[in-house]
Amino acid sequence: MRDNVRSFVEIAAEVFQLRGPVYEFGSFLVEGSGADANLRTAFPGRKFIGCDMRPGPGVDRIEDLSCLQLPDDTAQTIVCVDTLEHVFNAQQAVSEMLRVLAPGGVLVVAVPMHFRVHDYPADYWRFTPACIDRLLSPLAGTVVVWQGLENYPHTVMGVGCKAPVTGEFARGANQLIDRFQEELRRCEADRPLAEKLKDMTLGWIRGKGERRRKREYHKARFMLDVPVHRDSLAPFTKLAGGTYDVLMPLAEAGVMPNLARFMQTAALAELQSTEPAITPAAWTTFQTGCDPLQHGVVDFRYLDHTTGEVLYNAAPHVEQPTLFDHVAASGAASVSINLPMTSADCASPGSIIVGGLDLPSAAVAMRPYPKLAQRLREKDVDYNLRVIWKHRPESYEALSTGVADTIDAFRSRTEAALAADSMVDWRLMVVQFQNLDSLQHRCWHLLGLDQSGGGSPEWVAKTREAFAGLDRCLGELFELADRHGAGVTVLSDHGFGEFREKICVSELLRRNGFLQQGLSSRARYSAAQAVWRFKKWVHKRLKPGFNTARLVRHPEMLLPIDWRRSAATCLHGNLAGLVYLNTPERFGRGGLTGQSQRERVSAEIAEMFLDVTHPDTGESLFADAYCTVDRIDRDPIEAMLPEVIAIPSPGFHTRQKFDQTGRIMRGDPSLTGTHRAEGVLMLGVPGATLGERHQASLRDVAPTILHLLGLPAGPEMQGTILDGMFADSGYGVGTGTERVSGPVIRRQAPMVGSSTPSELITRRLRELGYLE
Structure with a gap:
């Protein structure tokens, strides 16, 4: 034997x-x-x-x-x-x-x-x-x-x-x-x-x-x-980009009757998102109860100075234990459908964790769960991660097709949750509707809101059909919770509002002397780009099926700058100015060698962001800017974080590429809506405090949910339990401040998705407007 x-x-x-x-x-x-x-x-x-x-x-x-x-x-x-x-x-x-x-x-x-x-x-x-x-x-x-x-x-x-x-x-x-x-x-x-x-x-x-x-x-x-046997449960419904400015009017207008009924019995809070209010940072905060500088995810990408590459963030990159780790430590299982920054590789045995938009494809997300995929096929459910809203709809036919596809996507997430419910003895279920976010990016002007610029009644009615489809899915999940006697949380990681313009961070750095260009740097950049395109061409023809995203692409290929004379650069980020100092530790070169010199330059760059104004209106372009080292107790290089982070004012995006005309501001006709910091939190549990709008932070959600499950919050969590939103619900056993005595182990897996980013992820993020 x-x-x-x-x-x-x-x-x-x-x-x-x-x-x-x-x-x-x-x-x-x-x-x-x-x-x-x-x-x-x-x-x-x-x-x-x-x-x-x-x-x-x-x-x-x-x-x-x-x-x-x-x-x-x-x-x-x-x-x-x-x-x-x-x-x-x-x-x-x-x-x-x-x-x-x-x-x-x-x-x-x-x-x-x-x-x-x-x-x-x-x-x-x-x-x-x-x-x-x-x-x-x-x-x-x-x-x-x-x-x-x-x-x-x-x-x-x-x-x-x-x-x-x-x-x-x-x-x-x-x-x-x-x-x-x-x-x-x-x-x-x-x-x-x-x-x-x-x-x-x-x-x-x-x-x-x-x-x-x-x-x-x-x-x-x-x-x-294994058949299901449940005790205390907590299903989550997550609306990417949901905002009271949209949900309340649609609920009152009868477009979303299931949500309207739920809101009558739920405690409501305005949820302050992360800085920056971007998908990977926000959903990681939701899972860990930590702010972005603590868990280390501030964008879809990050600079790995050890390899000189700009890589994608992925679930294995997160060191802190997640909600799912805490539930697993209690001996229970979880279900998560479509949530970004999750991975089946980090899931506990018995759980079903189907990742979201940061995975290459739905096939990859479903691969560990062949029975779940088979059940969806038997029900003729097309579960996919395709981008529906790549552009602003230019015709009524395009709008109608996008709305129908969005409803189908909402439906597929719900069907996946219902199928997983029959397979797993879960204690925590999370269902995320990411397509709501991309819909509002492209169709914010068609929601019929006073401040959105309007749209014809026919177009507005068609756009609202997507919200009606979402409401039907919410109704099924509410019924699922009722059958199991479970509490329900409806949450949006950020709000939404009108999009205005993009700010060219590299141009700001150049105008203020922190970034230098020259003819030689442009020539080297053009040559590097040509070599890069040739390498991709060769690999595609000599190695069919080879993922060219595996090819090393160093920072020199991202911007035409003089790396010897530049003090700082911006390599990624569309919802925040993310600035890296050009130091030997970062790039193997650079003139910023002394600690005092680095601190001075970082402070000057942060001050630059706070002082810059719109060239036409004179308003401040950035709501906040700070040196990372002032807010964390470790070296930003060690944490793989930028030295300076700047949060744009509401309605503005950032971009790292130079504008060919040398402008700081740039429009984007394909975008009509963008993220706001004010999200949504609705807590439907017995004893929910009604009749007032509470204030909460996204980092408070994880410890609150653990409390409702009768589990102590982790010592690493920065959030607090929102015990003002509910009385003794019969779910939790904590006191409101209880913390687990020992560390919960983070389930780790090799960082395959991070170190070898897929072209499919790159293409999807570009189509969603998160990359250029």
């Missing part, structure tokens, strides 16, 4: 508290198998009957697995490991084990896949994860595990429970996944030094496939299908 199989059985016996009598089918101890092959020692104190088709060591009873002589409902526990491949009628053998298994009993199986042909007495089959899942499908709850390569594992294992299934099985399934992953990590770390050196030495000789097989030998993947 292989060590990983023995460990799997031992962990299953412990976390599921498997009862006797225990029947092992395939118990014959072959010569030289060792003590670990005797599974009796994994079930101390329980009646254990070893069964095999031939007498010998370890065999108490002779049985033909494809035609058992045992009566129905006999065994509380059945173990069959490294045996099914030797049974010619394997499907019949599984049917027989299910017949013999008692109600509430548990079956544990394991089979090899990538393994040599062996006897004992003959070897007939290899089983895929899908096959084991199908064989165990008559059981009421199952966990399928495969170890090794995703598409060619060396071992497939499974645990199933015959109806009825209790909540203890669901909790045991989560513990099994956690414990088995821990065991695999320990095995990898404890490999003998000689074996590691051998792999390193021979790695260059082995083929790519063999190297990958070695690298992923101790990696496991899981499929979980």
